[in-house]
Amino acid sequence: MTTATYLAFExxxxxxxxxxxxxxxxxxxxxxxxGADARRADVPGALAQAVSEARAFVALLSPAAAQSDxxxxxxxxxxxxxxxxxxxxxxxxxxxxxxxxxIDREHFVDMRGGPTPSALNxxxxxxxxxxxxxxxxxxxxxxxxVGKTVLAANLxxxxxxxxxxxxxxxxxxxxxxxxQYFLPPAERNRVRSENMTIYSVLAPRGPASIDRSAFAGIAxxxxxxxxxxxxxxxxIAGDERLFEYTxxxxxxxxxxxxxxxxxxxxxxxxxRVDAVVIDANPCxxxxxxxAISAADHIVAPVRPEKYSLTGLNMLEHVVAExxxxxxxxxxxxxxxxxxxxxxxxxxxxxxxxxxxxEIMLAPFFGGALLNEAVPYSAALKxxxxxxxxxxxxxxxxxxxxxxxxxxxxxxxxxASILRRAEK
Amino acid sequence: MTPAQxxxxxxxxxxxxxxxxxxxxALIRKESDTxxxxxxxxxxxxxxxxxxxxxxxxxxTLAPILAPAAEKADLLVEHMGSLHKNVxxxxxxxxxxxxxxxxxxxxxxxxxxAAASLIAKLKKDFSTRETVS
Numbered sequence: 001m002t003t004a005t006y007l008a009f010e011x012x013x014x015x016x017x018x019x020x021x022x023x024x025x026x027x028x029x030x031x032x033x034x035g036a037d038a039r040r041a042d043v044p045g046a047l048a049q050a051v052s053e054a055r056a057f058v059a060l061l062s063p064a065a066a067q068s069d070x071x072x073x074x075x076x077x078x079x080x081x082x083x084x085x086x087x088x089x090x091x092x093x094x095x096x097x098x099x100x101x102x103i104d105r106e107h108f109v110d111m112r113g114g115p116t117p118s119a120l121n122x123x124x125x126x127x128x129x130x131x132x133x134x135x136x137x138x139x140x141x142x143x144x145x146v147g148k149t150v151l152a153a154n155l156x157x158x159x160x161x162x163x164x165x166x167x168x169x170x171x172x173x174x175x176x177x178x179x180q181y182f183l184p185p186a187e188r189n190r191v192r193s194e195n196m197t198i199y200s201v202l203a204p205r206g207p208a209s210i211d212r213s214a215f216a217g218i219a220x221x222x223x224x225x226x227x228x229x230x231x232x233x234x235x236i237a238g239d240e241r242l243f244e245y246t247x248x249x250x251x252x253x254x255x256x257x258x259x260x261x262x263x264x265x266x267x268x269x270x271x272r273v274d275a276v277v278i279d280a281n282p283c284x285x286x287x288x289x290x291a292i293s294a295a296d297h298i299v300a301p302v303r304p305e306k307y308s309l310t311g312l313n314m315l316e317h318v319v320a321e322x323x324x325x326x327x328x329x330x331x332x333x334x335x336x337x338x339x340x341x342x343x344x345x346x347x348x349x350x351x352x353x354x355x356x357x358e359i360m361l362a363p364f365f366g367g368a369l370l371n372e373a374v375p376y377s378a379a380l381k382x383x384x385x386x387x388x389x390x391x392x393x394x395x396x397x398x399x400x401x402x403x404x405x406x407x408x409x410x411x412x413x414x415a416s417i418l419r420r421a422e423k
Numbered sequence: 424m425t426p427a428q429x430x431x432x433x434x435x436x437x438x439x440x441x442x443x444x445x446x447x448x449a450l451i452r453k454e455s456d457t458x459x460x461x462x463x464x465x466x467x468x469x470x471x472x473x474x475x476x477x478x479x480x481x482x483x484t485l486a487p488i489l490a491p492a493a494e495k496a497d498l499l500v501e502h503m504g505s506l507h508k509n510v511x512x513x514x515x516x517x518x519x520x521x522x523x524x525x526x527x528x529x530x531x532x533x534x535x536x537a538a539a540s541l542i543a544k545l546k547k548d549f550s551t552r553e554t555v556s
Binding site for chain 2: 055180184185186187386387388390395396399400402
C-alpha cells in the first residue's frame with residue numbers, strides 16, 4: 001500500500017521527522033517533509049496543495065511547533081481539507097497553546113521518549129488505519145430545496161440495502177429535516193433530552209455537552225431488522241439548537257473546540273462505516289465549514305432551474321475559500337434531481353435535458369456531473385402520514401416504493417457516488 | 424388422410440400405449456361431438472379456500488405499520504412477550520405463521536387484543552404527527 005503522507009514539523013523536530021519518513025518509506029508509504037518547496041509565501045495555495053495531496057497528515061507537536069506559524073497553517077489546512085490527522089507528541093506543549101484546543105489529546109502518538117520502534121510503529125499503524133477508513137461525503141448546495149436531505153436518505157439507504165454498505169448519517173442542519181425524515185417526534189424528543197444529538201457533540205461545555213468517550217454510543221440505529229443485515233445504518237441526529245452556530249452566538253473558543261470535537265466524531269465514525277454522510281445546511285456558515293472541512297467528497301444535488309445552478313456556482317467558491325486552494329471536479333458529484341420530470345416546464349422544451357447540457361458544458365462542473373439518473377426527490381418524499389415506521393429504514397423508497405426503476409436508479413447512482421468518493 | 428391430420432393423430436398418440444389408444448378411439452366413436460368438446464374444457468378452478476378470519480383481522484389491524492409482513496408479525500410476537508409470560512421465542516415468517524404459533528398458547532381474543540394494543544402503543548410512540556408549540 002502506498003499512502004502519501006505530509007509531515008509538519010519545526011526544525012527542532014527534524015531528526016524525529018526524518019526517522020518517521022524513513023520508517024514510512026520502509027513500509028512503502030511515501031512521505032513528504034514540510035520544507036521550503038511547500039512553505040512558499042510567494043505562491044498562494046502552494047502549501048494548501050501540498051497538504052491536500054496527502055492522504056494523511058502527521059503533525060510533530062512540541063513547544064517549537066506550537067510557536068510556528070507554518071505548523072499552525074499546515075494544521076488548519078489539513079483540518080479544512082479533511083485529511084486524516086496523526087498528532088505525534090515529541091515534547092510537552094505549553095498549557096495555553098492552540099494545540100490543546102485543536103487536538104484530541106487522547107489519540108496522539110507519544111514520542112517524548114524519542115523515535116523508538118514502538119512509537120514509529122504506532123505512527124505507521126495510525127496512518128494505515130486512516131487510509132483504510134470510510135469516506136466522508138457531504139450533501140451540499142448553497143441553494144436550499146434542491147433535495148439534499150431526501151436524496152441523502154434514499155441514495156445511501158439503497159447502498160445499504162442493495163450492497164450492504166455501512167452508513168452513518170450526520171444531520172448538521174439546524175432544521176434537522178433528515179432527523180425528522182427518519183425519526184418520529186417522540187424518538188426525536190428522546191434523543192434530544194438524552195443529549196444524543198450532534199449539538200451535544202459540538203458543545204464543548206454546558207449541561208448538553210457530552211464527553212468524547214460517549215461519541216461512540218450516540219448514533220440512533222435506523223435499521224432494526226433482526227439478523228438480516230449486520231452492516232450499520234445509523235444517524236447522529238440534529239436539533240434546532242444548532243442555530244447557535246449559524247447565528248454566531250457562540251464564542252471563537254467554543255467554535256475551535258467544536259471543530260476539534262467534530263473531527264473526533266468523524267474519526268470514530270470513519271473507523272466503523274464505509275461512508276459518513278453529512279447532510280449540511282444551505283448557505284455558508286460555521287456548520288457548512290465543518291461539513292466541507294471533513295468531506296472527502298461533496299455531492300451537490302441540482303434542480304433544473306437557474307437558482308439551483310447559481311447555488312452550485314457559489315458552492316465552488318465556498319469550498320475553494322475554506323480549503324484555501326483551487327478545487328478539482330473529481331472532488332464533487334453533481335446529481336441532477338428531477339431528470340425526466342417535466343412538471344413545471346412550460347416552455348415546451350425539456351428543462352432537464354437543457355440543464356444537463358448546461359452543466360456538461362461548464363468548465364468546472366462538467367466533469368462532476370453524474371451520468372446516472374436519480375428519481376425525483378419529491379416523489380421519494382411522500383411518506384404516508386398515517387403509518388408508523390418502527391424501523392426507520394422502512395420510510396425510504398427502497399422499502400416503500402414498489403417501482404423497480406426507482407430502486408435501480410437509486411442503487412446505480414449511490415454506487416457511482418461511492419466509487420467517486422473512494423478514488 | 425392429409426399430413427396435417429396425420430400430425431394431429433400423432434400428437435394424440437404421443438406417450439400412449441396401443442391399448443390406451445384403442446380405448447380412446449372407441450370412446451370417440453361412441454360419444455357425440457358436443458359431449459367430447461365439453462369434456463375437453465377446463466374444469467372450473469376450485470374456489471380459493473377461505474382464509475383464516477383471525478389472520479385477515481390481524482393483517483387489517485396491523486396495516487398502519489410501515490413494514491414488511493414478517494416485521495409486523497415479529498413486532499406482534501415481541502408485543503405478546505411484553506403482555507404475557509412464557510411466550511415462545513420465534514421469528515415468524517409472516518402474520519399467518521405468527522397467528523398459527525401464537526394460537527398454540529393463546530386464545531384468539533388474546534391475540535386480537537394484543538394486535539390492537541400494539542397499534543395503540545405505536546400510535547403513541549411513533550406517530551408522525553407534528554405539533555406546533
